[in-house]
Amino acid sequence: MDNYRALLAKQIEGIIASHRDKVAYSLGDREVTYAELDEMASHIASGVARRVLDSAAPDDVPVRIGISLGRGDHFVPCILAAVKLGCSYVPIDVVTPQERIDFISQDASLAVLITADNLPEFLESPLMETLPLLSRGVSEAYMIYTSGTTGQPKGVSQSYRTLYSYMLTVCLPDNFNISEKSVVLQFASINFDVSVLEIFAALFYGGTLVIAQEEEKHNPLLVHRLMKEKGITYTFMPPSLLAVFPDYDFPAMDTLSAGGEAIPHSLTSKIAGKYPYRFVNGYGPTESIVTTTHEIEGPDDWKNIGKPVPGVVCYVADESGKLVAPGEQGELLIAGMQLTNGYWNRPDLNATMFFENPYEKVHDGIDVSTLYHSGDLVTLNEDGSFNYIGRKDSQIKLHGYRIELGEICTKIEKQEGVLRAFVRLEEIGAEKYIVAYVRTSDEVKSLDGIKEILSRQLPPYMMPTFWNKVRDFQLNINGKIDKTALVNEAVNEIAINDTSLTPKESLLMEAVAGLLGLPGVNVNADLFNDVGITSLHVMQLTVQMGMSGINLTVNDFYTLRTIRRIMAAEKHPFAFWYEDSGKDPGKPVIIVLGGFTSFTFIFDDWAKKVSKKYAIFAVESYHTITDDKLVDMDGLVDLYIPLVKEVVETRNVVCLTGFCAGGEQALALAIRLYNDKPYKPRVVVLDGELDRDISLQEAVKPAYFFPFYDDVRNNARADLDIHLMATMPEEAYKGPVTSIISDIYTDESAVSTFKKTPEMMQREKEEFFTNEARWKRRYPDCELIKSPTNHNEFLITRESKDFIADYFLHHFCPEEN
Incomplete structure (x- = not known):
């Protein structure tokens, strides 16, 4: 065996020795120091060594440890245990079907498979005085299984040489700039090779690894908060997840990498060059260890996957093998120190x-004697970088996973009664789906049994979403399946509802259909198995529904699975105490009206800070309370009164507040509740307006339209918004008023892509710049504060959240009342 394993182990051992009390990794509230990590890894290594030494195995097969653990705090010491023993680890996701696990175990000749069931045995194994080196056969640090064309996955083996060489490059300032100061987010599944970068980069340089918990991994707002709270300096994120973050303002961030799928221009333009940190587009197949090329993105570089990282050499060749000139396209061929065994x-x-x-x-000086066919088509640029075009074979990349369609097809054709199958990737609406067409014998009446068997053999990301039973396949003149004759009838069945829908069911149905680009979605269809939503879709839906005023959790989707069951179980109250802030009856109370969005969507971070001093009583979005039925402001206040009545009568309410429409409604509620009482709490309106130009609101009405709702829904919601503005009470509130208004104009809508005309923007500007005067005209004595932000960034960016929280914690004076 080469000495690269020894070099890697020596580096990590040195880090452990010099950083014993430093946090090596954290998971939720649990923090594990380098000393604790080392001890756990040594116990696990001792237990593995005893098993391996007691068993017979061929000398030409590397000793491999299978690791199939959830996102707990033990898979990192299991990986370190493999390094200590000089053997290889094989990561297996816990959601992998048992038949696939059995194949991997046999194919890889796993010496040990560590699972949640037997992990305690290894953690409690007595320490060996000296750990043996179990290396044999080829040098191998890890092996990751990916989709294969034969109906079985294939193991991609990576040596200690490639891993060690790669680790030497990730610290470079023009690469990922990893150091002992780094706080690295561990987000990827351990059977996705990005996890190799995350885990080893932190340990190799003495940084700290922050492991995202399962709930955080599937909720964009939670992982976004985690990145800010933990001061993440480096992360590698899928673009689909980044796209639904509320903002990209990460104060501690040094390098934000994205990859695994194409990065849209809309995302690059929001991040690249807008913040102090670097935004990097990373490309690389598993065969060339995580990142083969990378590009520090500019606002218009979204197609560019960059140049080879240090130690890697790439070529672009046409079909005849001739190297192409700049501006021409060809297949990307990869060589160098990161290439697989x-x-x-x-x-x-x-x-x-x-x-x-x-x-x-x-x-x-780099050995490039072996080339790898990546199968990816690129264009060679003048500067030596590459623009990604797509695949040249049947392999696809879907949601970050490389998938061989041939493997799926072979699995289907092995089932009893199947005569022939064809599987392809189809673009339906706004998404791409794996679609299966299956010809069976007459005895097979339904494909349900075949689907059920395949669900035990294939991981979820490889399962076809739509299944079509065909009588026969039409052939073209070459005797091959005529792809143009195939019609995906299954998608139509998913889009039809034969029962009436409740208002909330319609809301979620339209959001799902809009996100996927489908004409509709059956409310009884399994959103994962039948409709094909992914974990990234779930994240997007929780955000979209939050913006719409309905608070759903990631767990709601995974446990309930259909629109009907999700919305039937939706018991989120219209009004509630934020966390446990209301437990102390002596604590002064702030009532918050959610307004346009759900309370959680916009006020969660603010409430977390302010609730240390005040009890927060939240009233949900008026869209949720009214079911988008048209009411005037008096009618809405009638709905609010019963929700706040007990709090108002029994607690010390010192403030009513809300953002935009919510703040204006707080004024209307305060007028009804307090104008005739001696005690009048302060109303703090967060970037609201008075005496709006209703004709202007009618003109820009499409700016209130969500892209995932149809015109009927959007018109109803916008009509309610505008009617409430038009029916604000003319009577003034007799208590103290604070108006915190934005100081920067923006012509962009927070929710819509609607393009305003120059005339509309001019009218909006005039209204924006007269807002202060209108507040002073109605409330001459009001406290008026300008916030250095625009309306769309209010309570979204870190600066805005801190500014508003600081006001309530240090400048708001309830004793005035």
């Missing part, structure tokens, strides 16, 4: 995918 037990595939370099054997 090859596919385990797959000599035929190795002969196809790896070949001798006909161009050169050494490049700038």
Whole structure:
């Protein structure tokens, strides 16, 4: 075995020795120091060593430890245990079907498979005085299984040489700039090779790893908060998740990487160059260890996957093998120090995918004698970087996973009664789906049984969403399946509802359909198995519904699974105490009206800070309370009164507040509750307006439209918004008033892509710049404060949240009342 394992182990051992009391990784409130990590890894390694030494195994097979653990705090010491023993680890996601686990265990000849069931046995294993080196066969640090064309996954083996060489490059300032000061987010599944970068980069340099818990991993607002609270300096995120973050203001961030799928221009333009940190587009197949190329993005560089990282050499060749000139496209060929050992037990595939370099054997001192067919088409740029185009074979990349459609097809055709199958990726609406077409014998009446068997053999991300039973396949003149004759009938069945829907069911149905670009969604369909939503869709839906005024959790989707069951179980109250802030009856109370969005969506971070001093009583969005039925302001206040009555009568309410429409409604509620009473709490209106130009609101009405609702829904919601503005009481509140208004104009809508005309923008500007005067005209004695932000960033950016929280904690004076 080469000495790279020893070099890697020596580096990590040195880090442990010099950072014993430093936090190596955290998970929720649990923090594990480097000393504790080392002790756990040593116990696990001792237990593994005893098992391996007591068993017989061929000398040409590396000792491999299978790790199939959830997002607990033990998979990191299990990986370190493998390094201590000089053996390899094979990560297996806990959601992997048992048949696939069995295949991997047999194919990899796993010496040990560590699971939640037997983990205690290894943690409690007595320490060996000296750990043996269990290396044998080829040098291998880890092996990750990916989709294969034969109906079975293939193991991609990576050596200690490639891992150690890669770790030496991630610290470079023009790479990921990892150091002992780094706080790295561990977000990826351990059977996704990005986890190799996350885990080893932190341990190699003595940084701290922050492991995202399962709930955080599936909720964009929670992982967004985690990144801010833990001061994350480096993370690698899927673009689909980044796209639904409320903002990208991470004060501690040094490098934010994105990859695994194409980065849209809309995302690049929001991040690149807008913040002090770097935004990096990372590309790389598992065969070339995580990142093969990368690009520090500019606002218009979203197609550019950059240049090779140090130690990697890439070529672009046409179909004849000739190297292309700048501006031309071809297949990206990869060589260098990060290239895999090859596919385990797959000599035929190795002969196809790896070949001798006909161009050169050494490049700038790097051995490039072997080339890998990436299968990715790119355009070569003048500066040596590449623009990604797509795939040239049947392999697809979906939601960050590389999938061989041939493997799925082979699995289907092995089922009893299946005569022939065809599987392809189809673009339906706004999404891409794996669609299966299956011809069976007459005895097979339904594909349900076949689907159920495949769900035990394939991981969820490889399961076709739509299944079509075909009588026969039409063939073209070449005797191949005529793809143009295939019609996906299954998608139509999913879109139809044969029962009436409640208002809330309609709301979620339209959000799901709008997100996926479907004409509709059956409320009884399984959103995952039948409709094909992913964990990223769930994150987007929780945000979208929060913006709409309904607070749903990630767990609601995973446990209830259909629109009907989710909305039937939606018991979120219209009014509630924020966390446990209302337990102390002597604590002064702030009543918050959620307004346009749900309370949690916009006020959660603010409430977390302010609730240390005040009890927070939240009233949900008026859209939720009214079911978007048209009411005037008096009618809305009638609905609010019963929700706040007990709090008002029994507690010391010192303030009513809300953002935008919510703040204006707080004024209307205060007028009704307190104008005739001696005690009048302060009303704090957060960027609201008085005496709005209703004709202007009618003109820009589409700016209130959500992209995921249809016109009927959007018109009803916007009509309610505008009617409430038009029916604000003319009577003034007789108590103290504070108006905190934005100081920067923006012509962009927070929810819509509607483009306003120059005339509309001019009228909006005039109204914006007269807002202060209108407040002073109605309330001459009001406290008027300008916030250095625009309306769309109010309570969204860190500066705005801090500014508003600081006012309530240090400048708001309830004793005035």
